[in-house]
Amino acid sequence: MDLTFCEPQRTPSSRSNAWYETGVVGLGRMGRIVVDRVVEGGHDVVAFDVDETAVADASDAGATPADSLSELVEQLGAQKRIWLMVPAGDAVDAALTELEPHLDSEDIVIDGGNSHFEASLRRERETDAAYLDCGTSGGPAGAEHGFSLMIGGPEWAYETCSPVFDAVATGPDGHGRMGPAGSGHYVKMVHNGVEYALMQAYGEGFDLLANGRYDLDLEQVARTWNNGAVIRSWLLELCEEAFREEGSNLGTVADYVAGGSTGTWTVEEALTQEVPVPLIYAALAERFGSRSDRFSRRLANRLRYGFGRHEVARTE
Numbered sequence: 205m206d207l208t209f210c211e212p213q214r215t216p217s218s219r220s221n222a223w224y225e226t227g228v229v230g231l232g233r234m235g236r237i238v239v240d241r242v243v244e245g246g247h248d249v250v251a252f253d254v255d256e257t258a259v260a261d262a263s264d265a266g267a268t269p270a271d272s273l274s275e276l277v278e279q280l281g282a283q284k285r286i287w288l289m290v291p292a293g294d295a296v297d298a299a300l301t302e303l304e305p306h307l308d309s310e311d312i313v314i315d316g317g318n319s320h321f322e323a324s325l326r327r328e329r330e331t332d333a334a335y336l337d338c339g340t341s342g343g344p345a346g347a348e349h350g351f352s353l354m355i356g357g358p359e360w361a362y363e364t365c366s367p368v369f370d371a372v373a374t375g376p377d378g379h380g381r382m383g384p385a386g387s388g389h390y391v392k393m394v395h396n397g398v399e400y401a402l403m404q405a406y407g408e409g410f411d412l413l414a415n416g417r418y419d420l421d422l423e424q425v426a427r428t429w430n431n432g433a434v435i436r437s438w439l440l441e442l443c444e445e446a447f448r449e450e451g452s453n454l455g456t457v458a459d460y461v462a463g464g465s466t467g468t469w470t471v472e473e474a475l476t477q478e479v480p481v482p483l484i485y486a487a488l489a490e491r492f493g494s495r496s497d498r499f500s501r502r503l504a505n506r507l508r509y510g511f512g513r514h515e516v517a518r519t520e
């Protein structure tokens with residue numbers, strides 16, 4: 205396995221450990237939490253989103269509003285630190301393209317979204333600023349306790365931004381520099397693969413309990429497991445919450461799971477590295493399989509008739 209990413213050769217002409225202002229771009233579910241926690245941490249924030257209402261709300265929460273990216277840059281002054289929390293993909297490139305004429309090697313851009321690590325490597329090469337790829341975990345629930353931040357990029361930039369990472373994360377232990385450019389988003393990609401597999405494992409266990417020999421209260425099972433059991437976890441607490449709010453049979457919750465991009469990247473990378481990840485792949489396949497009638501199951505149904513004259517189950 206050869207995963208030798210090059211450390212960026214650029215270094216700023218002068219370093220500063222002082223924290224100035226943080227620009228936050230993208231004020232949705234996650235970006236707004238970044239704003240709130242940075243403000244609560246005693247730092248100044250300049251906030252921009254293409255959605256004017258989101259900017260006004262962030263302003264009410266103590267951020268300085270910006271009507272455009274160029275206004276955000278003007279308000280930040282020298283040594284800009286800009287945290288992108290926009291959807292992965294085109295929105296990141298669009299923001300960077302607009303920011304780029306205003307950036308130099310003293311500036312730092314943090315991408316806190318779920319970007320593919322190879323896109324982050326490209327962006328790190330293309331920008332004049334120091335680029336930190338920051339995998340973010342904790343979801344909107346992180347508003348209260350903070351996120352877990354997995355960060356890749358130059359060490360000086362990571363150290364410079366540490367006060368703000370302390371504020372956005374659960375604390376100093378809630379963030380870490382994983383390594384050079386790309387490594388933050390690489391670790392987050394694998395994190396999401398693990399997330400898929402854990403969700404699948406809990407799902408299968410509760411499926412058997414829901415359809416097994418006993419009439420069980422699954423909220424009670426989850427609560428009991430969450431108190432001291434080997435398999436206790438935050439995802440299991442979310443299972444407990446789901447059964448409490450939806451009932452043991454999950455009520456009207458559909459047999460359909462959206463998402464899938466980060467799990468797909470994990471499986472693709474595992475194939476490239478020839479590392480077996482059968483659980484993560486199975487979880488991803490189950491997710492894809494939830495989106496339509498399973499052709500493979502329908503064919504198996506018909507093939508049993510072919511070889512054994514077993515009755516074919518039909519929809520009508």
Ligand SMILES: NC(=O)C1=CN([C@@H]2O[C@H](COP(=O)(O)OP(=O)(O)OC[C@H]3O[C@@H](n4cnc5c(N)ncnc54)[C@H](O)[C@@H]3O)[C@@H](O)[C@H]2O)C=CC1
Pocket residue numbers: 229230231232233234235252253254255258289290291292295296298299316317318319340341342343344
């Ligand atoms: N929601 C979650 O649980 C988690 C999300 N993430 C990642 O964080 C990133 C943001 O996710 P969310 O906050 O959930 O998305 P969201 O959809 O709630 O918010 C995205 C915000 O970005 C704004 N936006 C889009 N393009 C923009 C642009 N060019 N300039 C300025 N603003 C722009 C939108 O108006 C919106 O307010 C994504 O990459 C996501 O994958 C990471 C971990 C957990």
Ligand SMILES: O=C(CO)[C@H](O)[C@H](O)COP(=O)(O)O
Pocket residue numbers: 318340341342343396399462463464465466467
């Ligand atoms: O990163 C996350 C959690 O850790 C996000 O919630 C992400 O959207 C989850 O991935 P998917 O949408 O594929 O389920």
